[in-house]
Amino acid sequence: MKLNIAVLPGDGIGPEVTNQSIKVLKAIALMFDHKFTFKTADVGAVAIDRHNNPLPDATLDLCKSCDAILFGSIGHPKYDNDPTAKVRPEQGLLKLRKELGLFANIRPVKAYDTLLDKSPLKQNIIQGTDISIYRELTGGIYFGEKHLSEDGNVASDLCEYSREEIERITHLAFKAAKTRSRKVTLVDKANVLESSRLWRKVVGEVAEQYKDVTLDFLFVDNAAMQMILNPKQFDVILTENMFGDIISDEASVIGGSIGLLASASVGNKYAMFEPIHGSFPQATGKGIANPIASILSATMLLEHFGLFEEAELIKEAVDKSLKLNISTPDINSKYDNVTTDKVGDFIEDFILNPNDTNMN
Numbered sequence: 460m461k462l463n464i465a466v467l468p469g470d471g472i473g474p475e476v477t478n479q480s481i482k483v484l485k486a487i488a489l490m491f492d493h494k495f496t497f498k499t500a501d502v503g504a505v506a507i508d509r510h511n512n513p514l515p516d517a518t519l520d521l522c523k524s525c526d527a528i529l530f531g532s533i534g535h536p537k538y539d540n541d542p543t544a545k546v547r548p549e550q551g552l553l554k555l556r557k558e559l560g561l562f563a564n565i566r567p568v569k570a571y572d573t574l575l576d577k578s579p580l581k582q583n584i585i586q587g588t589d590i591s592i593y594r595e596l597t598g599g600i601y602f603g604e605k606h607l608s609e610d611g612n613v614a615s616d617l618c619e620y621s622r623e624e625i626e627r628i629t630h631l632a633f634k635a636a637k638t639r640s641r642k643v644t645l646v647d648k649a650n651v652l653e654s655s656r657l658w659r660k661v662v663g664e665v666a667e668q669y670k671d672v673t674l675d676f677l678f679v680d681n682a683a684m685q686m687i688l689n690p691k692q693f694d695v696i697l698t699e700n701m702f703g704d705i706i707s708d709e710a711s712v713i714g715g716s717i718g719l720l721a722s723a724s725v726g727n728k729y730a731m732f733e734p735i736h737g738s739f740p741q742a743t744g745k746g747i748a749n750p751i752a753s754i755l756s757a758t759m760l761l762e763h764f765g766l767f768e769e770a771e772l773i774k775e776a777v778d779k780s781l782k783l784n785i786s787t788p789d790i791n792s793k794y795d796n797v798t799t800d801k802v803g804d805f806i807e808d809f810i811l812n813p814n815d816t817n818m819n
């Protein structure tokens with residue numbers, strides 16, 4: 460298969476983890492006779508520095524001309540600590556999601572048997588957890604009208620959803636549930652928010668078309684508690700933009716590190732694959748960033764194009780690296796000399812040497 464992939468490494472650890480994914484995808488292309496081409500463009504703080512724009516037109520054009528986008532991470536402390544900054548790196552990512560219509564962000568969360576002791580949660584609570592979070596990505600409070608009063612003392616962000624925005628991601632969540640344990644949990648705050656009450660109504664109506672899938676409702680405060688009390692109760696979690704952002708970071712504690720969580724952002728036309736972690740500025744250039752979230756995002760890219768065998772091989776390599784403790788310090792207390800590159804190299808070697816008994 461021929462795939463043109465736009466690579467947007469972004470800020471902080473973005474470039475170093477994305478490099479590992481490219482390496483792994485190149486190995487896959489070689490072994491399975493595919494032709495993957497990679498074209499890189501600027502986004503985020505780096506794009507503000509170079510072009511005075513967190514999402515230059517050239518970057519957006521490249522994304523629109525490619526089959527898929529591999530995204531690194533975004534954000535820089537100089538903006539985090541300056542609430543008056545008018546141009547912010549995050550605007551680049553948000554505009555990209557909006558312009559490409561990437562309305563559904565899919566975030567798989569699972570507990571690896573080999574990493575059960577890495578989570579601060581008890582093993583019997585997390586073992587067997589397998590959740591797929593469907594986070595709405597182009598609506599809600601992230602994109603509603605913003606206002607700051609002239610004296611700078613009153614601010615507001617509007618949380619708005621339309622029936623259509625809710626329906627389209629709900630269908631994706633129910634379709635996914637049909638291939639899994641057939642349960643969807645809608646996370647909302649319908650006891651307080653009008654927008655959440657619309658979610659309940661619309662999701663309830665869509666659910667009528669999926670009689671073999673159970674629908675549950677949970678208020679977000681309770682869901683936050685249930686996520687660490689009994690995560691195994693969840694199969695597909697469906698939720699709006701900001702609740703999904705928060706609950707997925709919380710869920711990453713189950714896997715043992717946020718450095719393991721991948722995601723796919725999809726719409727009707729484009730698809731982007733991004734780790735859920737941020738730019739981790741303190742780690743930049745130190746070789747300690749975990750590349751697994753990015754590499755697993757690359758497997759989601761392959762699955763998106765039906766390349767399941769290829770994706771499976773990468774997952775096998777990842778499992779093996781975790782088993783052998785060829786891991787970065789976030790999940791490895793023993794060998795802190797295992798760098799980002801070394802994890803990528805191991806996974807690349809595993810793919811290139813399928814018959815190597817030392818590996819398999």
Ligand code: IPM
Pocket residue numbers: 533534549552553704735737
């Ligand atoms: C994420 C990130 C982004 C978000 C930021 C960087 C804008 O936290 O992808 O989860 O809030 O969506």
Ligand code: MN
Pocket residue numbers: 704705708735
């Ligand atoms: Mn987030």
